[in-house]
Amino acid sequence: MKVFKFGGASLETIERIQQVGKIIQSFPDDKLLVVISAMGKTTNELEKVAQNYFMRKREIAAQLLYNIEQQHIQTAENLLGTREHPLFVQLQQFFTEAEWTLGEKPTRNYDYYYDQLVGLGELLSTAIVSAYFNQAGIVNSWVDVRDVFRTDDNFRDANINWEITELQVNQKVMPLFNAVNIVIAQGFIGSTDQNESVTLGREGSDFSAAVFANLLNADSQTIWKDVEGLKNADPKLFADTINIPEIAYGEVIEMAYYGAQVIHPKTIKPLQNKQIPLYVKCFLDKDLPGTVIRQDADNRKLPPLIVLKKNQVLISITSRDFSFITEDRISDIYEIFHDKKIKINLTQNAAITFSCCIDNNPEKIELLIKALHEGFKISYNEGLELLTVRHYKNGLLEELTKGRKVLLEQRSDNTVQLVMKLPPQ
Ligand SMILES: Nc1ncnc2c1ncn2[C@@H]1O[C@H](COP(=O)(O)OP(=O)(O)O)[C@@H](O)[C@H]1O
Numbered sequence: 001m002k003v004f005k006f007g008g009a010s011l012e013t014i015e016r017i018q019q020v021g022k023i024i025q026s027f028p029d030d031k032l033l034v035v036i037s038a039m040g041k042t043t044n045e046l047e048k049v050a051q052n053y054f055m056r057k058r059e060i061a062a063q064l065l066y067n068i069e070q071q072h073i074q075t076a077e078n079l080l081g082t083r084e085h086p087l088f089v090q091l092q093q094f095f096t097e098a099e100w101t102l103g104e105k106p107t108r109n110y111d112y113y114y115d116q117l118v119g120l121g122e123l124l125s126t127a128i129v130s131a132y133f134n135q136a137g138i139v140n141s142w143v144d145v146r147d148v149f150r151t152d153d154n155f156r157d158a159n160i161n162w163e164i165t166e167l168q169v170n171q172k173v174m175p176l177f178n179a180v181n182i183v184i185a186q187g188f189i190g191s192t193d194q195n196e197s198v199t200l201g202r203e204g205s206d207f208s209a210a211v212f213a214n215l216l217n218a219d220s221q222t223i224w225k226d227v228e229g230l231k232n233a234d235p236k237l238f239a240d241t242i243n244i245p246e247i248a249y250g251e252v253i254e255m256a257y258y259g260a261q262v263i264h265p266k267t268i269k270p271l272q273n274k275q276i277p278l279y280v281k282c283f284l285d286k287d288l289p290g291t292v293i294r295q296d297a298d299n300r301k302l303p304p305l306i307v308l309k310k311n312q313v314l315i316s317i318t319s320r321d322f323s324f325i326t327e328d329r330i331s332d333i334y335e336i337f338h339d340k341k342i343k344i345n346l347t348q349n350a351a352i353t354f355s356c357c358i359d360n361n362p363e364k365i366e367l368l369i370k371a372l373h374e375g376f377k378i379s380y381n382e383g384l385e386l387l388t389v390r391h392y393k394n395g396l397l398e399e400l401t402k403g404r405k406v407l408l409e410q411r412s413d414n415t416v417q418l419v420m421k422l423p424p425q
């Protein structure tokens, strides 16, 4: 058994969806559990639907949803060559459910409604791809992963209940492989014991695939991307990046943790726990060697690994009365961050100041400052970059920091982190 994951970029055009079909057909002897994300940037569009709905701008939300509906129906028709197919009834049902949600007056929090609406992208994409594959002779079964992945109700970042999910994988997914070699499931979503839809965090489909790989005891997981493999830096941000043929789980978990937006940080653990290798391959050219991520990869040949997080804010939290920022106060500060669901990317302590670097999310930061304001004086610096380099070399750091002012620096033997300010434009 192999687990494949195809992300939004691989489903962006009709040609790419057809290419995904060709990749799958080139594994005729394998059982494949195929996890699929929403097409292109659909999730971003659905986020706008959720935001407008919650801000009581229901007409705008309905219009945005209608646009998504038209795009998907057109894609489905282009792939199938007809509108006379049960797929269109299934798509209509998904949209009707979303319209019902839009018709309700919001009585619960935003995260709940977000999850009822935003997971729609994966239901649509998998239904379309599954129907198209079956018509093209790539025989498969479609599964609604909300009947399989049981989670808690931590909406927008739900946690898998492994015990129940394992049971449901065995009862509902395994038997499908008696009739077909290919099962298609949605990434990113699951459901609570109350049958409420949840999402697992943005870009969470890599993790969904890893959950399946773990519970199906797969031989391997492959994430099909628009890049030739895992590189030492994001090729969209840096020229002359180097492809990494093999790398250990531990290095990738660090890269993802520091913000490398290529693999979801939660993906590695379920694979490492069962020693399942993770391949990163290019869907544009499946014969490129790509990258293998596994336990005993030789890390000695690794180039410097560079992760750049843009749009950062450095917050300084200072005690008002010159009292020290001791463990108990730090614990209070962390509790506030946890409560506001804000991830801290880097911290630094001084006698009366606790500084931390976070992603710039103005709404969350406003709430954070309000909560911290009572006990502390707050100052912050926007428009920053957080650069992390593992296995760094000094010459390289000079090059990467050229023209930037370093506001904060932390170094260990093999990792350096710099918070930097760009020169004024
Ligand atoms: N270290 C890295 N190696 C390769 N790609 C990277 C790296 N860091 C960031 N990326 C970016 O990840 C993108 C692919 O991931 P993503 O867009 O999430 O794909 P998908 O949504 O299709 O799963 C690439 O286009 C590349 O710009």
Ligand SMILES: N[C@@H](CC(=O)OP(=O)(O)O)C(=O)O
Pocket: 006, 007, 008, 009, 037, 038, 043, 044, 121, 187, 188, 201, 202, 203, 204, 205, 206
């Ligand atoms: N569609 C979701 C989940 C996901 O993982 O997508 P992708 O594989 O395209 O990054 C998102 O955009 O967050």
